[in-house]
Amino acid sequence: MQPSPRWLLALPLLLAFTLTGCADDSGSGGGVQSMKLSTIRGRDKLVCGVDGKLPGFSFLGPDGTYSGLDADTCRAVAAAVLGDPAKVEYRDLNSSERFAALASGEVDMLARNTTMTLSRDSAGGNGISFGPTTFFDGQGLMAPVASGIKTLKDLAGKPICVESGTTTELNLADRMREQGIAYTPLKFQTGDQTYAAYLGGRCVAVTSDRSQLAAKRSSFPKPDEHILLPEVMSKEPLTPASVNGDPAWADAMRWTVFALFQAEELGITKANVAAKVAEAKANKNLADLRRFLGVEGDFGKQLGLPADFVPKTIAAVGNYGEIFERNVGSGSPLKLERAENRLWSKGGLIYSPPFR
Amino acid sequence: MSTTLERIPWWRDRRVVPWIVQAVVGLALLLVITLLVGNLVRNLTAAGLLLSWRWLGQPASFDVAESLIPFDASMPYWRALLVGLVNSLRVILVGLVGATLLGTAMGMASFSGNGLLRRLARVYVEVIRNIPLLLQLLFWYFVVFLALPNGTAAFQLPGIVLSKSGLYLAWFAQGLSWLGPELVNGVWQAPLRLSVEFTALLTGLITYTGAFVAEVVRGGIASVPKGQWEAATSLGLHWSASMRSVVLPQALRVIVPGLNSQYISLAKNSSLAVAVGYVDLYSVSETTLNQTGRALEVFLLLLGSYLIIDLLISAVMNGANQLVQIRER
Structure with missing residues (x-):
């Protein structure tokens, strides 16, 4: 509903394209x-x-x-x-x-x-x-300390939470494919839902820009129980x-x-x-x-x-x-x-x- | 004496004027549409966004969490969208069956002689249909299903295991041997595994649509004259027998058209799947849009798909409607 x-x-978007007339490109030099x-x-x-x-x-x-x-x-x-x-x-x-x-x-x-x-x-x-x-950033992974996850390889066959519509979603697929690691991407539409599913224990790790992971972690109930893996998976110039x-x-x-x-x-x-x-x-x-x-x-x-x-x-x-x-x-x-x-x-x- | 038949001037001729008016209106409409489409094409060309479908054949290079048809990241976009469509159809079809069963049971229960059952049915309908579906889905997923335990602590019934990682069901393995879920290295394995996202979405859709179906069924049963009940009872039929053989067949004439729109809304509501992480058509389209930037093409495909799904449901329901109508004799 x-x-x-x-x-x-x-x-x-469609209306803007149908209703606006032919754009006038007569921008002459000067002003x-x-x-x-x-x-x-x-x-x-x-x-x-x-x-x-x-x-x-x-x-x-x-x-x-x-x-x-x-x-x-x-x-x-x-x-x-x-x-x-x-x-x-x-x-x-x-x-x-x-x-x-x-x-x-x-x-x-x-x-x-x-x-x-x-x-x-x-x-x-x-x-x-x-x-x-x-802001020059890189993609990282966050996992609970208790899970013992240290590298990408430890994530084989495990579900990973990621926000849909981001470059991180695509980099995750690329890195895992490169290294031949099978995994289950769980995609959510908003950051709130992504981190709620991670905190709910549905996935063993969550991936995003490292700055974003650090920022979100600071708002977790127990920030100390989560670590950022040292691996940097991509370049993310914000x-x-x-x-x-x-x-x-x-x-x-x-x-x-x-x-x-x-x-x-x-x-x-x-x-x-x-x-x-x-x-x-x-x-x-x-x-x-x-x-x-x-x-x-x-x-x-x-x-x-x-x-x-x-x-x-x-x-x-x-x-x-x-x-x-x-x-x-x-x-x-x-x-x-x-x-x-x-x-x-x-x-x-x-x-x-x-x-x- | 010759009768000179006076010719009616064309502007007063009732056979001519309506045609002229329609032609003028049609022409004006055509002009406006041409203008709009022309603008659309010109502006899209200027923005470098003119419709192009070549990207459909390029490799998708993203993975999906669950798929009924074989899929990996090296397959093209159209295949990924097909995976989404199949996943959508899967939840829609199972949802339709579930909502019909639940709704019919609840609708019939509101006529039960058992007061507790009757009131339970009312409470169910009033609570469920007055809360937004998105909220209910988020509730089912984040509050109910993600709070389930994992491993040995999972809920277990013979042939069924419900845990945080999904719903595991017994099913026929090779041949006719019945295979139940079992715990292997702390992870449940079963012949039939439904992801917790699918289960949450399905639960939400069935309970929500079920409440509306229950009201449609209740309205249908209420439309059958009281005399029919009394006639059935006087023949010595029990409540359930009169409901089954006398009242419900007559109520179907009223129920079936009402069900049509409920089924269509279930199909449309399934696109809320993305809120609970289920990979449906909308979710795959969003990733595709993110990678390719082809917003108009992706949305046209999405709109077309849902339109076709809903038109198909309507066509089937109209057929069903013809079957249950009274034949004039």
Whole structure:
């Protein structure tokens, strides 16, 4: 009797494609033209697709506000485009809904621990446009300590819980096939159901991104009774995304995220950003800093954003390092290491191209 | 004197005007559809999403938890979708039989002379049909079946074992020898094993649809005039005999059309399987959609499959309806 909401999602997609006329591609050079940017400005709100149930990434707290690395990405973009990090409308999406919601325009962007892959990016696949990766992750397995499971081989013939519609579901199949291990995948539609079945003892292990496993474990009744196996089964670059076909909007989002990286590299924090702006205004010789903070040049205008989008963003959410530590690092219950997510200059993969 | 038959002008001719009106409306409809389909094709082409079915032949490279037909990850997508369809049909068919039996029993029980039985039937119907099915499925799976013990502590009856890993039934092994479930190295083995996901889904669908079937059956029996009961009783027939040979055959005329829509909703509701981890058509489609990104194609296949299943059920039930109607003599 309850129509599954997924069915309904296909409908706006179909309607959008039938009712909208032939798109006019007469975007001439010069001024920035973006349907999405003007839509967002028109409604004065950024609609951001998130998970909503994943501590550390996007989690709806008891006070009714979202917290997490993904939620802060939404805030950063809202601060850059609209000048106010509070102007975000979050949409909780499950793994199967997310791309349809993005393609139909129900959400402006996704910051939903989504792995960038070729088929999701390509026009012949899901046709979405990825920004810079905000969290480099890998797929792992979690099992109860008492089960004595140490490696993938120990899982032969056993049921493994996995969320349907994820890359982890596919990687699990690939790894097990490579190693010739027979197993039973038990697929559930939401993370809640997946972890409930695991905690209910239906499967001997659950697989997902290692950060997600750590996050979910922190909310278990007895976190100490579960271990993350050392095996890393895949690369999972978790990346915010927007629709294909609006390059100006994709660029605005991409460079807002790069600004978070660049700010960490330049040592600009939420606390000192106002002082840095004052310093840049006072000293004409600090050309790099002046351009980055929008005191000089027209980077903002080139992106279709306000000139001071960088200081607004940093003042709202802080730089990448601050966001990481606050949500998933030492300042959070997850206590994840920076590892690959350190700045490139410190041996990690977080790298911003020059603001030039 | 010649009668000059006055010709009616065509715009007042009742044989012409309706045709013209219909032609105009038809043409307008055709134009609108052409416009919409044209837009659809143009926009899909622009987005690189024009319908393509080549992916159906590519290897699926994912596994399924249970399948009635041989399947492994190297087989193509169409085979995976077929596995899902067979699994869906399996739960639908068993569900239809189960819901009919349970519903008929409960519907008949609400006319029983036994007050306790009568009230139990009412409580069952009122409780079950007023709670959303999704909630009931989650309840059956997470609260009831996942709380079952495993191994030696499992519930055991002769020929039946119910544990957290599934329902194990005795069945004919090679030839006609009867083989029951047995414990091998702490794991139950049996000739017929139903996964706990299938069992939970089936239980949920049968109890839920059974409550609606019970109401249809009760309505059918109530429609038989009281005189029929009295006539049967005066012939010396017992309650069950009058129900079986006099009342129920007459009630069927009212029951069968009502059952049709209950059967159709059971078929549609089976797509909630994904909530309890059963690999039905919807679950496989979702994985397929996730891998291929072919949203429109996958949904068209899904919509078409459920439409065909439901139309088939309707066709069978309409046939059954013809059989139970009174023949005019």
